[in-house]
Structures are given as C-alpha cells and as structure tokens.
Amino acid sequence: MRAVVAIMFLLASGMCIVGTGMAQTGGQETPCMQCHKPTDITIDPARFAQSEHGGFDCTFCHTTGFSKFPHTSTRAEMRDCMDCHKERKLARIAQAVKASVHAKKATKAFRCTNCHSPHYFIPASRIKDVSEEILLANESCLGCHAKGDTLADKDIDLAKKHDYLFHAELHLARTACVACHTSPEEQTMHLILPKSGAVRDCTTCHAQNSMLATKLYAHLALKERAQQGFVNAILFNNAYLVGANRNSWLDWGALALLGLLLFGVAAHGLGRWVFAGFRRRRS
Amino acid sequence: MRRDFGPYPLWLRCWHWGNVLLFVILLITGFSMHFSSLAPPPVTFRTVVLVHNTAGILLTLFYCFFLFGNLLFGNARYYLITADDIAPGMLRQASYYLWGIFLGYPHPYPHDPHNEERKFNPMQKMSYLTVMFLLFPMLIVTGWALLFPYLLPNQLFGMPGIASWAVVHTYTGYCIFLFMIVHTYLGTTGATPGQLFGFMWSGVSPEPASTLRTPDSGERAGSHAQVTAQKDRP
Numbered sequence: 001m002r003a004v005v006a007i008m009f010l011l012a013s014g015m016c017i018v019g020t021g022m023a024q025t026g027g028q029e030t031p032c033m034q035c036h037k038p039t040d041i042t043i044d045p046a047r048f049a050q051s052e053h054g055g056f057d058c059t060f061c062h063t064t065g066f067s068k069f070p071h072t073s074t075r076a077e078m079r080d081c082m083d084c085h086k087e088r089k090l091a092r093i094a095q096a097v098k099a100s101v102h103a104k105k106a107t108k109a110f111r112c113t114n115c116h117s118p119h120y121f122i123p124a125s126r127i128k129d130v131s132e133e134i135l136l137a138n139e140s141c142l143g144c145h146a147k148g149d150t151l152a153d154k155d156i157d158l159a160k161k162h163d164y165l166f167h168a169e170l171h172l173a174r175t176a177c178v179a180c181h182t183s184p185e186e187q188t189m190h191l192i193l194p195k196s197g198a199v200r201d202c203t204t205c206h207a208q209n210s211m212l213a214t215k216l217y218a219h220l221a222l223k224e225r226a227q228q229g230f231v232n233a234i235l236f237n238n239a240y241l242v243g244a245n246r247n248s249w250l251d252w253g254a255l256a257l258l259g260l261l262l263f264g265v266a267a268h269g270l271g272r273w274v275f276a277g278f279r280r281r282r283s
Numbered sequence: 284m285r286r287d288f289g290p291y292p293l294w295l296r297c298w299h300w301g302n303v304l305l306f307v308i309l310l311i312t313g314f315s316m317h318f319s320s321l322a323p324p325p326v327t328f329r330t331v332v333l334v335h336n337t338a339g340i341l342l343t344l345f346y347c348f349f350l351f352g353n354l355l356f357g358n359a360r361y362y363l364i365t366a367d368d369i370a371p372g373m374l375r376q377a378s379y380y381l382w383g384i385f386l387g388y389p390h391p392y393p394h395d396p397h398n399e400e401r402k403f404n405p406m407q408k409m410s411y412l413t414v415m416f417l418l419f420p421m422l423i424v425t426g427w428a429l430l431f432p433y434l435l436p437n438q439l440f441g442m443p444g445i446a447s448w449a450v451v452h453t454y455t456g457y458c459i460f461l462f463m464i465v466h467t468y469l470g471t472t473g474a475t476p477g478q479l480f481g482f483m484w485s486g487v488s489p490e491p492a493s494t495l496r497t498p499d500s501g502e503r504a505g506s507h508a509q510v511t512a513q514k515d516r517p
Binding site for chain 2: 166167169170201202203206207208239240242243244245246247250254257258261262265268269271272275276279
C-alpha cells in the first residue's frame with residue numbers, strides 16, 4: 001500500500017512539474033524576468049515569445065538550482081533537447097552531428113544549442129520564405145564563424161574567405177551557409193563538412209535539380225510549385241539562379257521558334273535546289 | 284584583285300569574323316549555363332561563366348569598334364533608310380525570296396561594289412539595323428548589368444531584379460542566334476553557295492550578277508550598269 005501511495009505521489013509531482021513548465025506565460029512577467037530584465041545581453045522576450053519554445057516557462061528547461069541567488073545550477077542539470085525531442089528523425093540528425101566537423105573539432109561536447117538557440121528557434125514549417133530561413137540559419141553560424149564586431153565587419157571577413165565565388169557578397173547574403181558546407185548527399189543538413197570538403201561545384205545549386213529546391217528548401221518548394229512558369233520558383237523568394245530558374249514557357253516557345261525557323265530554312269533551301277535542277281534541265 | 288577598301292574593307296571583315304567567333308563562344312557558354320543540368324559540361328560551370336563574361340566584355344569592345352568604324356570610315360551611310368527601302372523595297376525583296384529565287388529571277392538589288400549608296404538590300408538593311416542597333420545594345424546593356432548584380436533592384440515586375448535582366452539578356456541573345464541562322468542561310472544565295480562567304484572573308488568582290496531576264500522585262504538596268512562597270516575596270 002505504501003508503495004502504491006509513493007508511486008502515485010511521484011507521478012502527481014511529476015505531472016505538476018511538467019504542467020508548470022508547459023504553462024503559457026500569457027504575457028505575464030515570470031519570476032525570472034524580475035531580475036533578468038531585457039537588455040542586449042539577455043534574452044529578447046519578444047523574440048522568445050515568437051519562438052517555438054515561447055510558450056514554456058523558463059524553469060521548464062532551467063530546472064534546478066534557480067530558486068536561490070546566486071544560482072547553483074550547472075548546465076548538466078538543465079533539461080537537454082533530447083529529453084523531449086525523441087523522434088526518429090532526430091536520431092539521424094544526432095548521427096550526422098557526430099560525424100560532422102563540429103563534433104570532431106569541438107573541445108567540449110557539441111550540443112544542439114550551440115547552433116539552434118532554444119530561445120529563438122523557429123521550426124522550418126513556420127518559415128514563410130527563403131530569405132527568412134537564410135537569415136535565421138546563418139545567424140547561428142555567424143555567431144562563431146566570422147571575425148568582426150559589427151555585421152559589416154563580419155561581411156567583409158566572410159567575403160574575403162569566399163572570394164573564389166563570383167559575387168561573393170551576393171552568395172553570402174542570399175545563401176544558407178549549410179548549402180555549401182554540408183554534404184549534398186546527406187539529407188539532414190547537419191553533417192557539416194570541414195572547409196576543404198565544402199561544395200565547390202556550382203551546379204549543385206545552379207541546375208534544374210538544384211539542391212536548394214530539392215533539399216534545403218524542399219519544405220517551402222512544396223508550398224509553392226511554380227511562379228510565372230519559372231522552374232524552382234521558390235528560389236525567387238530570395239534570388240535568381242542562372243541554370244536553376246529557367247522559364248519553361250519561354251524555353252518551349254524558343255524551341256518551337258527554332259524548329260519553325262530550321263524547317264523554313266530547310267524547305268527554302270530544298271526548293272531552291274529542286275527548282276535549280278528544273279531550270280538546268282529546261283535550258 | 285584584293286580590295287582593302289570598298290564595301291567590305293579589312294576593318295569591317297575583322298570586326299565581322301571576330302564578332303562571329305565571340306558570339307558563338309557566348310552562345311555555347313550561354314546555353315551551357317542556361318541548361319546546366321541537362322548535360323554536365325566538360326569544363327566546370329565556373330570556367331563557363333568566366334569564359335562567358337570575358338567574351339561578353341570583348342564583344343562590347345568589338346561593338347564599340349564597329350560603331351567607331353562606321354562613323355570614321357563612312358560605312359554608316361549604308362544603314363540610312365531611304366524612301367525606296369520601305370514600300371517597294373521590302374516587298375520587292377520579300378517577293379524575290381518567296382518565289383523569284385526559285386524561278387531564277389535576277390536579284391532585285393544585285394551586289395555592286397561600285398555603288399556608293401547601297402550595299403544592303405532593304406530586308407538586309409532592316410534586319411541589320413534591328414540586330415546591330417536594337418538587339419546588340421540590349422544584349423550588351425543587360426549583360427553588363429548582370430556583371431554587377433548587386434547594383435540591380437531587389438524586385439522588378441514581381442520577380443527578383445536579377446531575373447528580369449537575365450530573362451531579357453537570355454532571350455535577346457536567342458533572337459540574335461535565330462538571326463544568325465537566317466543570316467548564314469541567306470549567305471548561300473550568291474552565284475554559288477560559298478561565293479558570299481568568300482567575299483566576306485577575303486574582301487574580293489564577286490563578279491557582278493549576270494544579266495538575267497525577268498519574266499516580263501528585258502535586262503535590268505542595275506545589272507547592265509554592273510557589266511559596264513566591269514568592262515571599264517582596269
């Protein structure tokens with residue numbers, strides 16, 4: 001009997017913890033925010049509210065050691081992403097991360113939160129266009145991978161590193177870093193390659209079967225198949241890619257025109273030859 | 284006898300064949316970029332772009348050379364439209380291509396190296412005017428714009444700014460490609476299929492057209508004039 005009571009007590013207390021953690025903040029200031037006032041160095045509450053985790057209370061992840069000041073919690077005591085995200089897809093992502101240059105070169109254990117800010121993360125299904133996705137995706141890379149205090153300084157530094165590209169600034173501004181810095185064959189986009197392994201074959205993107213449309217923005221491409229006859233029109237949200245954004249109507253029209261022209265020229269030439277033969281025989 | 288003056292002087296022939304070479308390079312590389320996924324090119328996409336850009340810049344220089352040459356050496360006068368070109372001229376030339384050429388009628392505007400006013404037949408003149416003074420400038424301006432894509436507006440006509448310029452650039456180039464096919468074919472309409480090509484290569488004038496009889500008239504005055512001029516030549 002005691003054992004049953006103990007189990008029920010544990011279950012009830014567990015549900016309470018989850019219930020409290022998952023409770024919507026409802027725009028009210030949480031106890032944490034009484035001290036952690038929004039400044040440049042703390043979490044932006046507006047962005048947090050928009051994020052996928054915006055409905056959670058801080059203590060849902062920051063579990064123990066936060067009731068007193070100074071906090072005694074260590075990172076190991078915090079809830080880990082994988083505690084909640086246990087889907088099969090994430091297992092494949094975890095495998096890709098382990099094989100990536102990040103996991104191999106990082107001195108400490110490389111965690112999801114190194115790239116995906118738990119406070120601002122927005123899932124791909126909620127992103128409306130390519131520009132927004134690129135901005136969010138590159139933000140996490142640029143935090144570590146660009147020198148300079150300002151965004152402009154970082155742009156200059158990155159442009160220097162990518163000067164083998166035509167119009168490096170445009171490529172950097174309108175392409176997700178992972179487009180070239182992951183293996184094209186790997187679907188999760190988490191197998192980050194070392195610099196030497198970065199994709200340098202332009203036709204990976206600049207082609208009708210552009211990896212950008214078939215893999216990177218596939219979820220967006222499903223939403224918007226065609227726009228004014230352009231192939232891979234989804235990329236139009238952000239840029240025009242020669243080789244990837246052909247207009248199939250114009251191409252078919254051009255081919256028909258070429259066919260008619262060649263037919264006309266061939267028929268005219270044949271006519272000249274036949275009539276010249278007649279004239280020769282008559283004379 | 285070699286002629287480095289007259290209707291097709293050396294500078295014009297150099298421009299013409301240089302222009303042909305550059306345009307063919309631009310066509311091949313342009314098609315390769317446009318249909319990059321159909322067949323992987325033997326050279327990389329990056330090299331193709333580099334060659335296309337270089338050939339495009341050279342084509343611009345050649346176009347400037349063409350413009351200055353026309354002004355400096357008086358070739359521009361052959362492009363001036365006369366009253367005769369539009370109404371009777373175009374129709375006369377079109378009717379020749381539609382049936383006169385099959386029936387062996389004489390060319391309505393036979394080549395005459397001594398004619399200081401006319402080098403092109405009216406249809407030739409109109410097509411060259413369209414290609415050289417409308418399509419080529421469009422191709423060059425849009426091509427240069429695409430060399431500096433970050434200066435183009437983000438959005439134009441509901442598309443990315445670059446797309447609008449690229450579409451105009453691509454299909455203007457394609458129109459010139461179609462012109463080249465017809466231009467090459469009509470090059471075979473001399474006395475022999477290769478005569479006009481040889482003329483454009485060497486600058487040596489072909490013999491004036493022989494005096495053929497039209498169905499309803501006698502010798503053409505123009506043809507007659509040519510024969511006279513030929514006799515008078517040293």
